[in-house]
Amino acid sequence: MSLPNGAYEALANALGAENVCDDPAVTSGYSYMWLAYATHAQSGRYRPAAVALPGSTQDVQTIILLANRYGFNYIPVGTNLFPPNMPTRPDTIIIDPKRMNRILEIDTESMYAVVEPYVTYAQLQAETMQKGLTLTVCEGGAQCSVIANNMFQGMGGTGHKFGYNRGILGCDWVLPNGELLKIGSRGNARGDWFWGDCAGLNLKGLLRGDSGHCGGLGMVTAMAVKLFPYPGPKAFPVKGANPDFSAEFPADRFKVNLIKFPNREQLIDAMYEIGHAEIGVAVHEEPASMVLAGESPSVEHFWEHWPEFKKKWVNVLSVTLLGFSSARQVAYEQKVLDAIVSDTGGEYITEDSELWSCAACNLGEQFRTGGSNRLFRIAGDFFVMGGFGFDSLDQSLKMSKEYMWPLILDGIEKGHLAPDDVGNDWLNSYQLGHFAETEPLIYFEHDLAAGGAFMNGYVGTIIEAVKRKMTSSWPLGPMNYITGPAMCNYHELVKKIKSALDPRLTSNPGFPVPPEPPQA
Amino acid sequence: MSLEKYRWDLVNCERCSMCKWQHPWSVKSRERAMVCPSLRKYHFDSYSAQGRFDLARGLLEGEFELTDRALEVIYACTLCGACDVTCKFTRDMEPLEILHELRKLCVEKGKGPLPGHMPAVDSIRKNHNPWLQPAARRGHWARKMSVKDLNKEKAEVLYFAGCTYSYNANLQQVARSTLRILQQAGIDVGILGSNESCCASPIVKVGMQDLFQEHAAKNIEMFNGLGIKTIVTSCAGCYGVLQSQYPAVGKMNFEIKHSMEYFDELVQDGRLKFTKDVPLKVTWHDPCHSGRGGEPQDLWEGTRVRWGLSDPPRERNFGSKGVFDAPRRVLEAIPGIELVEMERIREFSWCCGAGGGVKSAYPEFAVETARERVREACATGAEALVTSCPWCEANLLDGINAEGAALEMLSLVELIERAAGT
Numbered sequence A: 001m002s003l004p005n006g007a008y009e010a011l012a013n014a015l016g017a018e019n020v021c022d023d024p025a026v027t028s029g030y031s032y033m034w035l036a037y038a039t040h041a042q043s044g045r046y047r048p049a050a051v052a053l054p055g056s057t058q059d060v061q062t063i064i065l066l067a068n069r070y071g072f073n074y075i076p077v078g079t080n081l082f083p084p085n086m087p088t089r090p091d092t093i094i095i096d097p098k099r100m101n102r103i104l105e106i107d108t109e110s111m112y113a114v115v116e117p118y119v120t121y122a123q124l125q126a127e128t129m130q131k132g133l134t135l136t137v138c139e140g141g142a143q144c145s146v147i148a149n150n151m152f153q154g155m156g157g158t159g160h161k162f163g164y165n166r167g168i169l170g171c172d173w174v175l176p177n178g179e180l181l182k183i184g185s186r187g188n189a190r191g192d193w194f195w196g197d198c199a200g201l202n203l204k205g206l207l208r209g210d211s212g213h214c215g216g217l218g219m220v221t222a223m224a225v226k227l228f229p230y231p232g233p234k235a236f237p238v239k240g241a242n243p244d245f246s247a248e249f250p251a252d253r254f255k256v257n258l259i260k261f262p263n264r265e266q267l268i269d270a271m272y273e274i275g276h277a278e279i280g281v282a283v284h285e286e287p288a289s290m291v292l293a294g295e296s297p298s299v300e301h302f303w304e305h306w307p308e309f310k311k312k313w314v315n316v317l318s319v320t321l322l323g324f325s326s327a328r329q330v331a332y333e334q335k336v337l338d339a340i341v342s343d344t345g346g347e348y349i350t351e352d353s354e355l356w357s358c359a360a361c362n363l364g365e366q367f368r369t370g371g372s373n374r375l376f377r378i379a380g381d382f383f384v385m386g387g388f389g390f391d392s393l394d395q396s397l398k399m400s401k402e403y404m405w406p407l408i409l410d411g412i413e414k415g416h417l418a419p420d421d422v423g424n425d426w427l428n429s430y431q432l433g434h435f436a437e438t439e440p441l442i443y444f445e446h447d448l449a450a451g452g453a454f455m456n457g458y459v460g461t462i463i464e465a466v467k468r469k470m471t472s473s474w475p476l477g478p479m480n481y482i483t484g485p486a487m488c489n490y491h492e493l494v495k496k497i498k499s500a501l502d503p504r505l506t507s508n509p510g511f512p513v514p515p516e517p518p519q520a
Numbered sequence B: 001m002s003l004e005k006y007r008w009d010l011v012n013c014e015r016c017s018m019c020k021w022q023h024p025w026s027v028k029s030r031e032r033a034m035v036c037p038s039l040r041k042y043h044f045d046s047y048s049a050q051g052r053f054d055l056a057r058g059l060l061e062g063e064f065e066l067t068d069r070a071l072e073v074i075y076a077c078t079l080c081g082a083c084d085v086t087c088k089f090t091r092d093m094e095p096l097e098i099l100h101e102l103r104k105l106c107v108e109k110g111k112g113p114l115p116g117h118m119p120a121v122d123s124i125r126k127n128h129n130p131w132l133q134p135a136a137r138r139g140h141w142a143r144k145m146s147v148k149d150l151n152k153e154k155a156e157v158l159y160f161a162g163c164t165y166s167y168n169a170n171l172q173q174v175a176r177s178t179l180r181i182l183q184q185a186g187i188d189v190g191i192l193g194s195n196e197s198c199c200a201s202p203i204v205k206v207g208m209q210d211l212f213q214e215h216a217a218k219n220i221e222m223f224n225g226l227g228i229k230t231i232v233t234s235c236a237g238c239y240g241v242l243q244s245q246y247p248a249v250g251k252m253n254f255e256i257k258h259s260m261e262y263f264d265e266l267v268q269d270g271r272l273k274f275t276k277d278v279p280l281k282v283t284w285h286d287p288c289h290s291g292r293g294g295e296p297q298d299l300w301e302g303t304r305v306r307w308g309l310s311d312p313p314r315e316r317n318f319g320s321k322g323v324f325d326a327p328r329r330v331l332e333a334i335p336g337i338e339l340v341e342m343e344r345i346r347e348f349s350w351c352c353g354a355g356g357g358v359k360s361a362y363p364e365f366a367v368e369t370a371r372e373r374v375r376e377a378c379a380t381g382a383e384a385l386v387t388s389c390p391w392c393e394a395n396l397l398d399g400i401n402a403e404g405a406a407l408e409m410l411s412l413v414e415l416i417e418r419a420a421g422t
């Protein structure tokens, strides 16, 4: 937990003494992560050597140049929720963008917004809604950084309509050698933000694929993101008081449908049909645990209601309709949906039923995630059983049923995982059903055995996805050595890019791919 | 170490950052999304509940020592409890209790309170008030009033003025007005005069638990002996500590009401009538300790078992059942008043900046926080910022002056007096 001689002073000179700190009282605030105990057994062992607070792109360039000169490492973060942000080498600093928190522009004509790294989804959407525009908010919560989330995942309810990884436009990107690269139309003579592409080849592809480089290739200091029309109230229509909030959108423009199916196959058929008919803004299967957690003000409430609820909430599809242009759009889409539901054997959960009231926050959550972290309420820790993510709806279902759920049931039987044996996933349609992503959610306690069971399962699902010739996703750092050989050895190319852009391996060194495969 | 009681919370915080912001659905702008004054000022995550959890865990595990910086991280926090409300929306944790525990630990280790806190602490020991004023002068604010002396007579209600309203020449008017209104409404009310003693809130806030226990126990014994039904106070700080901390010290045979609640009842049952127009556009500041801190705490002693369930089951305090509606109802009942709301209100109210010993140890931070609130108030177009807490009033006034804002700082009771024509 120390920097090379002179490095700290150089940082303090450049940024101002108040904007750098190496005191454990401060660095400890960046040392501890959910899940990380599974791989980094000892708490606190990985405190960063220091934390730096840049105030501008130029400050970020300075930090990165100093890292190269003095030979220390850095990890850029957003709100810092994500485990790979935890430093594992003693000479690593965290670049915390708290002072870079401005919305630089909201262009209502070209429908984009430009943000700095510490702007959250809730902040940005609050401003865009005032101008009749919105964007997909990630399920990690609207309190996450827009840039950081787009750099890593960027998945959320409305991705069915608005797309996945389609929102990044012009960017300012400080490369690991300290140079500023302007991506897309940002590079034109006027420095425009409106487009993510540019003439000829586009280096935007280096920012991320299914997921991001995890801070391994420098830091994006400003990003333009795509906005979409939003026909609702200027302020998010929240009602109620902590811990029971509801959202009341105008019913003629915003409609959520909850539909029960006899089995998951029929549910998937309906998802395909919905995609083919190009209706809906958010379409996903929602597992009982997620829905009940979303409505639970306490862990006690969850477990009290779970035994009954899990019997009732099975194979439920949530379909949100949005009248972008008119109320008639909703009426039309509802008719189409009615026909699909009837053809595929679904049955609506009616608005006067008890089950409906158990999903009261469903509509609001599609637009601005506020309660997803309640998943942690169930047992303390939560994650997704699987490093498999994106494929067709059919393949997603198959992988989930044949491989992931047996693994989960085994974990439950061994007492590692909380007893959610319903067998439903959070299964999302993206880009009108063009592809899907499935998340069998698991809940466990903060102990090494449970964490180990999760980690083994995670790696196991990646190996299995590879065997099945599927598109496994989120292979973080060393896991790329599993997926790479099955996918044209992309990891070798990524390693070359890493060493070309970051020859001194200063930018979160083990990411996107570590130089050597893991020992075990 | 009593931090041990919170080990489950400390190891299960997943750094979701909910504690730093209003609940996402309540966010109305970029500018006023944040809810933690300490993080806004100091920027490092360590100055949020999440970072303080990490600090507490590290101290619990013996990973590092209480450095001077650690003391700053611990004490540069207004104990406003906003993090407690927002964390609890998703998690079953107790940020505010943990922040208190950290301070107790500092005191146990001989590192706290801070030098800036000591004049007030010593004065409470010596004079029973934090303002370095002689105890004998405590009742002077009421010397020209005719009021029952509960040291000698019986009454149903004790009006507990609190230290700041008793001694601060600019604020004493609030105590006098409140007492006058209660008397005019026919309430059987009295005061303790120079025998009233500090509620000890400033002591418990800096972590001096033993001294607080001693002080609070004496107060409870005296109050219990008065034969009163109700204590009414105009100070949110006194109200908060009487509501949430005193029950752990001893049984009380009376109820506690903030004057806002009492006024509201008087308006509702027609004993307080507004006859004069007060043409003013106002905005209301919810004091932390009567608002989210005004909701009673479950004095839970237990453990966390499988899946983090609490055993015995704990009733959580979500901060939304404090005194929020009463002042708004009173304001709305005053003819001519137009109430406009700020963005961060009720359980998500932005702290005035004075609490938790911050005003004495980190005065600059206190005023910066107040300035942020003043800007928020100005954005509503209000002509006056109204509240009912001497700490908030004094610090927000500092904020108004520092901002050079064209905003009047008023106590609720001043408006009531104008409208009642007393």
Ligand SMILES: Cc1cc2nc3c(=O)[nH]c(=O)nc-3n(C[C@H](O)[C@H](O)[C@H](O)COP(=O)(O)OP(=O)(O)OC[C@H]3O[C@@H](n4cnc5c(N)ncnc54)[C@H](O)[C@@H]3O)c2cc1C
Residues within 6 Å of the ligand: A075, A076, A077, A078, A079, A080, A081, A082, A083, A084, A085, A117, A138, A139, A140, A141, A144, A145, A146, A147, A148, A149, A150, A151, A152, A153, A154, A155, A156, A212, A213, A214, A215, A216, A218, A219, A220, A221, A372, A373, A375, A508
């Ligand atoms: C309950 C839960 C559910 C979740 N579900 C979803 C979901 O449905 N969809 C989804 O998209 N995500 C989901 N996530 C994961 C979440 O997306 C990520 O954790 C998210 O990015 C966190 O945002 P952050 O601001 O904390 O990012 P951070 O954790 O700070 O950063 C994320 C990554 O990006 C890198 N990074 C950050 N900023 C920059 C920058 N400026 N330049 C370069 N690299 C940078 C970091 O090094 C890190 O590797 C979920 C998380 C939780 C806890």
Ligand code: SF4
Residues within 6 Å of the ligand: B012, B013, B014, B015, B016, B017, B018, B019, B020, B049, B050, B053, B086, B087, B088, B091, B093, B095
């Ligand atoms: S809200 Fe609670 S769980 Fe989340 S980071 Fe803050 S303290 Fe931790």
Ligand code: SF4
Residues within 6 Å of the ligand: B019, B035, B036, B037, B038, B039, B047, B048, B049, B076, B077, B078, B079, B080, B081, B082, B083, B084, B099, B351
């Ligand atoms: S009590 Fe207030 S100042 Fe302290 S950490 Fe919580 S929100 Fe921040």
